[in-house]
Structure formats: structure tokens, C-alpha cells
Amino acid sequence: MKTPARLKPLIEDGIIDEVIRPLMSGKEAAVFVVRVGDQLRCAKVYKEAAKRSFKQAVEYQEGRKVRNSRRARAMEKGSRFGRKQQEELWHNAEVDALYRLASAGVRVPQPYGCFDGVLIMDLITDDEGNVAPRLNDVGMSEAQALEDHACMMRDIVRMLCAGLVHGDLSEFNVLVDDYGPIIIDLPQAVDPAANNHAKRMFERDVNNMRDYYSHFAPQLRETQYAKEIWSLFEAGELHPDSALTGHFIDEAGPADVDAVVEEIKAVMAEEEARLERLKDAES
Numbered sequence: 001m002k003t004p005a006r007l008k009p010l011i012e013d014g015i016i017d018e019v020i021r022p023l024m025s026g027k028e029a030a031v032f033v034v035r036v037g038d039q040l041r042c043a044k045v046y047k048e049a050a051k052r053s054f055k056q057a058v059e060y061q062e063g064r065k066v067r068n069s070r071r072a073r074a075m076e077k078g079s080r081f082g083r084k085q086q087e088e089l090w091h092n093a094e095v096d097a098l099y100r101l102a103s104a105g106v107r108v109p110q111p112y113g114c115f116d117g118v119l120i121m122d123l124i125t126d127d128e129g130n131v132a133p134r135l136n137d138v139g140m141s142e143a144q145a146l147e148d149h150a151c152m153m154r155d156i157v158r159m160l161c162a163g164l165v166h167g168d169l170s171e172f173n174v175l176v177d178d179y180g181p182i183i184i185d186l187p188q189a190v191d192p193a194a195n196n197h198a199k200r201m202f203e204r205d206v207n208n209m210r211d212y213y214s215h216f217a218p219q220l221r222e223t224q225y226a227k228e229i230w231s232l233f234e235a236g237e238l239h240p241d242s243a244l245t246g247h248f249i250d251e252a253g254p255a256d257v258d259a260v261v262e263e264i265k266a267v268m269a270e271e272e273a274r275l276e277r278l279k280d281a282e283s
Helices: 005-012 057-061 069-077 080-103 142-161 198-213 218-222 225-234 257-282
Strands: 018-025 029-036 039-046 111-114 118-122 174-177 180-183
Touching: 005 018, 005 039, 005 118, 018 039, 080 111, 080 118, 142 180, 142 198, 142 218, 142 225, 198 218, 198 225
Parallel strands: none
Antiparallel strands: 018 029, 029 039, 039 118, 111 118, 174 180
């Protein structure tokens, strides 16, 4: 195939040897199967900010620290240099998250670095070498759904203990190999201690997983893992191997009506974005 322009410099620099074929293309990036020596890997080519559709990028960038004060000022001003630095921060966030989560025992692709907006990482396959499907393309038995959901809750807990919330977790950014689910697509991952939107994002992530797996295991519909896990996290009692029940008793006082209204609006906007992604995936 014709080598994409963004991948030519990586071949010239010896980072990859050959582009085999396109794997998928979404609104945020295009992914290609590439050869590195005798191994097949993925090359994720991020799209420029103007061509991306991540409508709530500002929320995800809240709390991300930039050590260089010149870069921080440029990013605040929105200068050309600042926009470039913001893009690099967005790209590097996924690489950093992948390394951190792999160290924490979370099932994610092994990263090999990000080069000028191109992330090189493992190609996830099954035991026969076929590319692993996304979760939304997989059917399963009730028993398998319960097992995989438990694995997902375990990894979500480990993510939170490692200081990260995925922020956009759904059946569209989870792969499934012969050993269970693998979490992908992390450029928008946020720090739960530094981002004011982290709790809402976390609950949406967990509930998205609950809703999908409950198609195969209906008993999951009434579980409240999101509230249970976050409550343990806020109390400083969450550990990577914390035992979960899926039950939660809310002992909070009267609801803040204005906050509830804002939450409803946010959820509606997120649902519209999810349906839009579903429509794109089916097209």
C-alpha cells in the first residue's frame, strides 16, 4: 500500500520498517498495522486538533501540569507555539497513561513511544493472529459477561488507584482477546485528584460498562459499582485488590437541584456524543 505521509518519517528514521495496511479510522486518529523487524505493531496517527471531534477537550485537560512555564503561558494564550505544545501534551498523555497502567497491572497495549503525533504500540490479536475485535462487536454468554465485567471492574479500580480515570470508556474503546477485555484510547485520561469533572467521568465510564455487559447478564443492571468504588476512593480505602459487592447505600443529604440539572444536561450531551460514535462505527 501507499505509505501515509505521516508515517514516512518513521520509516526514514528506522522506527518502523513497513506499513502493512490500515486497521481503522475514527474521528480522533487513524490506526495502521506496521512491521517493526519481524513483529507487527500498531501505528496510531493522531489527527490535528482542528480535524478532531473531541468536543469537551477542555474538561479533559483540566489539571494536567506543564512544568515549563514558557509552554504553560503559550498554551494559555493560545499562540501557534502554545497550540503545538497542547497537541504534544494530548499525544504524550496517552503514552504516559499506557506505561503507568501497564505497571499497575491493567490490561492495555504495550506502548513503544510517540513520534511526531504517531503512537507505536502492540497490535492486539487472538491466539491465531487475528486482530482482536472491539467489545461492541462481540457476543457472549451470561457467564462470560459476568466474568469479563468483573475483570473490567478490577482494571478500573487499578486505574483509579494509579491516579487515572479513562474519561471516555465504552464498548467502542475496549478490545477483546482470548484472555478478556483490553482497554484502549487514553489521550483524554484525567487525574481524579486534579480534575473537577473526574467523578462524573468515572461514573459514566463504569456505568457504560455495566450497561453493555447487562445486555448479556441482566442482573448487572441494578449494580452500583461506580458509586461504591468512588466512595471507597474518596474515603482513602480503595486498593488495587479491594473486594467489591456492586451495592451502595447513599447516605447523602438533600440533593442540590441546580447541580442535578447541570448533571442531567451533561449526561444528555454525553449520550448524544455516544450515539454519534455508534453511528460512525456502523457506517
